[in-house]
Amino acid sequence: MAKGAFQTLPGFRDFRPDDCAVRNYLFRNFREVARRYGFVEYETPIVEATELYMKKTGGELSTQLFRFEDQGGRDVTLRPEVTASLGRVLIESQRAYQKPMRWFEIGQCFRYEAPQAGRTREFYQFNVDLIGEADPAADAELIALTIELMRELGFKQGDFVIRLSDRRYWQNFANDKGLSAEQAEELLAIVDKLERDKEGKSGPKLEKLGLTLEEVQIAINSPGELSSDLDAVLANLDARGMRDDVEVDLSIVRGLAYYTGVVFEIFDAKKKKRAVAGGGRYDTLVSALSDGKVDLPAVGFAIGDVVIRNLIEDTPHAFEKMQAALKAESACDVFFIVADQAQQANALTLASKLRAAGIAVSYTLTPSKFNKQFKAAEQARAPLALVIGNEFPEVSLKTLATRDEVKLSADDSIVESISQYLKK
Amino acid sequence: MAKGAFQTLPGFRDFRPDDCAVRNYLFRNFREVARRYGFVEYETPIVEATELYMKKTGGELSTQLFRFEDQGGRDVTLRPEVTASLGRVLIESQRAYQKPMRWFEIGQCFRYEAPQAGRTREFYQFNVDLIGEADPAADAELIALTIELMRELGFKQGDFVIRLSDRRYWQNFANDKGLSAEQAEELLAIVDKLERDKEGKSGPKLEKLGLTLEEVQIAINSPGELSSDLDAVLANLDARGMRDDVEVDLSIVRGLAYYTGVVFEIFDAKKKKRAVAGGGRYDTLVSALSDGKVDLPAVGFAIGDVVIRNLIEDTPHAFEKMQAALKAESACDVFFIVADQAQQANALTLASKLRAAGIAVSYTLTPSKFNKQFKAAEQARAPLALVIGNEFPEVSLKTLATRDEVKLSADDSIVESISQYLKK
Numbered sequence A, B: 001m002a003k004g005a006f007q008t009l010p011g012f013r014d015f016r017p018d019d020c021a022v023r024n025y026l027f028r029n030f031r032e033v034a035r036r037y038g039f040v041e042y043e044t045p046i047v048e049a050t051e052l053y054m055k056k057t058g059g060e061l062s063t064q065l066f067r068f069e070d071q072g073g074r075d076v077t078l079r080p081e082v083t084a085s086l087g088r089v090l091i092e093s094q095r096a097y098q099k100p101m102r103w104f105e106i107g108q109c110f111r112y113e114a115p116q117a118g119r120t121r122e123f124y125q126f127n128v129d130l131i132g133e134a135d136p137a138a139d140a141e142l143i144a145l146t147i148e149l150m151r152e153l154g155f156k157q158g159d160f161v162i163r164l165s166d167r168r169y170w171q172n173f174a175n176d177k178g179l180s181a182e183q184a185e186e187l188l189a190i191v192d193k194l195e196r197d198k199e200g201k202s203g204p205k206l207e208k209l210g211l212t213l214e215e216v217q218i219a220i221n222s223p224g225e226l227s228s229d230l231d232a233v234l235a236n237l238d239a240r241g242m243r244d245d246v247e248v249d250l251s252i253v254r255g256l257a258y259y260t261g262v263v264f265e266i267f268d269a270k271k272k273k274r275a276v277a278g279g280g281r282y283d284t285l286v287s288a289l290s291d292g293k294v295d296l297p298a299v300g301f302a303i304g305d306v307v308i309r310n311l312i313e314d315t316p317h318a319f320e321k322m323q324a325a326l327k328a329e330s331a332c333d334v335f336f337i338v339a340d341q342a343q344q345a346n347a348l349t350l351a352s353k354l355r356a357a358g359i360a361v362s363y364t365l366t367p368s369k370f371n372k373q374f375k376a377a378e379q380a381r382a383p384l385a386l387v388i389g390n391e392f393p394e395v396s397l398k399t400l401a402t403r404d405e406v407k408l409s410a411d412d413s414i415v416e417s418i419s420q421y422l423k424k
Helices: A017-036 A059-063 A083-096 A136-152 A167-176 A181-194 A202-208 A213-221 A228-239 A285-289 A305-313 A316-328 A341-356 A370-379 A414-423 B017-036 B059-063 B083-096 B136-152 B167-176 B181-194 B202-208 B213-221 B228-239 B285-289 B305-313 B316-328 B341-356 B370-379 B413-423
Strands: A047-049 A066-069 A075-078 A101-110 A122-131 A160-166 A246-248 A262-268 A277-281 A298-304 A334-338 A361-363 A384-388 A394-399 A404-409 B047-049 B066-069 B075-078 B101-110 B122-131 B160-166 B246-248 B262-268 B277-281 B298-304 B334-338 B361-363 B384-388 B394-399 B404-409
Touching: A017 A101, A017 A122, A017 A136, A017 A305, A017 A316, A047 A083, A066 B066, A083 A101, A083 A122, A083 A285, A083 A298, A122 A136, A122 A305, A136 A160, A136 A228, A136 A262, A136 A277, A136 A298, A136 B341, A160 A167, A160 A228, A167 A181, A181 A202, A181 A213, A202 A213, A228 A246, A228 A262, A228 B341, A262 A298, A298 A305, A305 A316, A334 A341, A334 A370, A341 A361, A341 A384, A341 A414, A341 B136, A341 B228, A384 A414, A394 A414, A404 A414, B017 B101, B017 B122, B017 B136, B017 B305, B017 B316, B047 B083, B083 B101, B083 B122, B083 B285, B083 B298, B122 B136, B122 B305, B136 B160, B136 B228, B136 B262, B136 B277, B136 B298, B160 B167, B160 B228, B167 B181, B181 B202, B181 B213, B202 B213, B228 B246, B228 B262, B262 B298, B298 B305, B305 B316, B334 B341, B334 B370, B341 B361, B341 B384, B341 B413, B384 B413, B394 B413, B404 B413
Parallel strands: A160 A246, A334 A361, A334 A384, B160 B246, B334 B361, B334 B384
Antiparallel strands: A047 A075, A066 A075, A101 A122, A122 A298, A160 A262, A262 A277, A277 A298, A384 A394, A394 A404, B047 B075, B066 B075, B101 B122, B122 B298, B160 B262, B262 B277, B277 B298, B384 B394, B394 B404
16 A cells, blocks of 8 residues: 555455445345344444443443544444444333334444454444343244344354353352352353463452352353253244254353343354354343333344354355355446447437336446447446447347347337346 | 433434334435446445545535544544545555446445534435546436436426536636636635525625626526536436436535536425535546545535435325335234144244245244234234144135135145235
8 A cells, every 4th residue: 555545444444346245245134034033124323422331231342432522522432332222212212112122233333442353443233132022932033033144144054053041040150159249240251251261360260259160160061950041942943943053051141241141142163263143131221221210121132244254254155155146246237338439329318218127237438449348348247238339229139158149129128128138 | 201311412313113214215226226327335434534534625524523532542533425435445446446437335424513404413325436437428427327316216307406517617717707726716615605695695705806796696697608518418418318307507516625527416396405415526536635646537426315315205206105115015924823822833933934935924922812913913014924723734824904814734835825925
């Protein structure tokens, strides 16, 4: 890059057309799977009052905020996640909606973290929330949606695993050990980091709580009886043919402080990468945000675009599925080649007719040589080229892949003719 | 709203599902019309280094920035528009792309203005740019795209008007009057505000430049010969059957400082509202941003979601078209009614099968009375309900609008049967 040239900020991305097509492929799949599960889309602002993130939703997020004062002296923040905003909307208007609410959002979030592989300072998040239903059938519905999304993205059984847990298991464990509420929070934070604890810091931390690493590891590996909610979730997923995509793993507790019950994360099967996605039940968040005025159980899940894209690119059959989908899109259906410049006005008239019928038309804007126009048609990856010469209204339709050519008349029938060729 | 409850920041919007559907209707139309014209989508970051907006792109925008210091001490800004970011991308990577480049973006922009009707502090902008072609055929192509967009949104001839102008007309006028470059800029700013100048401030301002209001109004109303570029644009649009949507109006100069040639704005036919959209040629922006290293002619256009939505809502046939499109979407295709709770697992198995085939299924998650489930199906605006009772695998498919009912068997044939009913 030239010295002194403008650059994106660290951790921010440009989506040039090829990258934007990948992003849109993900978004299309998010929307399609949400639709199949009866979810409707909403969106909240990217900028919110900072106080929204300071109350009960914090955890480690509060140190990573893009926070600033606006021109009116307000303390505002670029959203680090969307669940707090959803809580705000629910407090204001949940009464207008039939329960359970099936809502989803695809939105950009911002966290001031050190940029590294799989971690940018902005990312898109697909957030799915099922609101107003406390039964574990809701948890299972949401987990099923995540599995269906993985399948739709081209992943097969064994490529990924849903690690399922329940925070209440650790609450009970903490109660049994006589820990205070604060100590219980601390225990959850230690368990959350256990798997990534290369330096053996967890043991000493647990000792401060009067616990040993060994007893915590036994609690993870030999849990004895599961909660009835976990059993219900597993039975429900079994009926859907999705039981084998899930394993109970009590080491999963999720980093955010607001989860209250069943939690889960999606990992690559080898568990070598960061979690692809995660979610869980947050039955007290709305109540906490509204000072107890609105009480709504809820379960939600979020998947970021960066990690899932990396996993697709590392999984050959998922990558091939994506490439095939992207290849099927082309910037235009028909590229016009104007072989006789006297026909320029006729070409414009015809282009307008085709476009109004939904056919994508492109052309070199100014007079240029036949071969140059032909090359432009190929570079635009157009499947068809329409040659407009001095025999107009007779024109030639070329299929670029095969070089097959047919003569057509540029009258009202041409829309139908070209549509038929596009379907081939 | 409850006192003390969280609120959106002034000028920011929540898109609850009904509003989000309207937003997505606009986006779908933006993308569809861009596709017909052979444009590909890109996206740039919402946050950029402030210096990007301080160089040659400013105008009145620079006083309206959401500008702040990030945690790393950088002076950053929420983008007020996307053309500067596009310039940055072009400087870095234009060489990789065949010219002309047909690129578009749908992105959110932020301006700290006093919120009022049609003016929010965030808005989505559909930006379309044709890069690397200086010929007025490019200007015409872009104007044609805007007209096609208006038609696609349900507007008819006479609902809107494209006001077409050329900044060089005023440059020539300024030269003839012996104005300096700075004075010429000032003249453009006065002409830009002339139509909205209720308080008669323009006359005295023009006098300071040695001009009279009268001679400027004569220059607007009796321009004599048009520029050859405007003539070429008009002839081009005539060939497309779009000449009647356009009028030459030299009072249009556009507020942003970087326009260099043909400029245009879309207004409601009565010109009573703010401009719906606008654009023009900016042949020197990329060169200015790159200190002369990259020289690329370009023409662009942008339309905001707020003003176009208002105009749709005020135009009965456009509004009806939108309502019909929104009504055709429903949150689900088939709502399951489980009449016998012993069939819950079978219902889940069947739901998974239908969803995997792309059919949207919803259901009440927990056991509830038949009538309550039926009501939920209607509230979800499902066209079909599938009643699953103790005759399973025989099930009943009800068409909710007509209450027609057919018996189906929940085997492999059911996907095809339900798909057929959905097409009706």
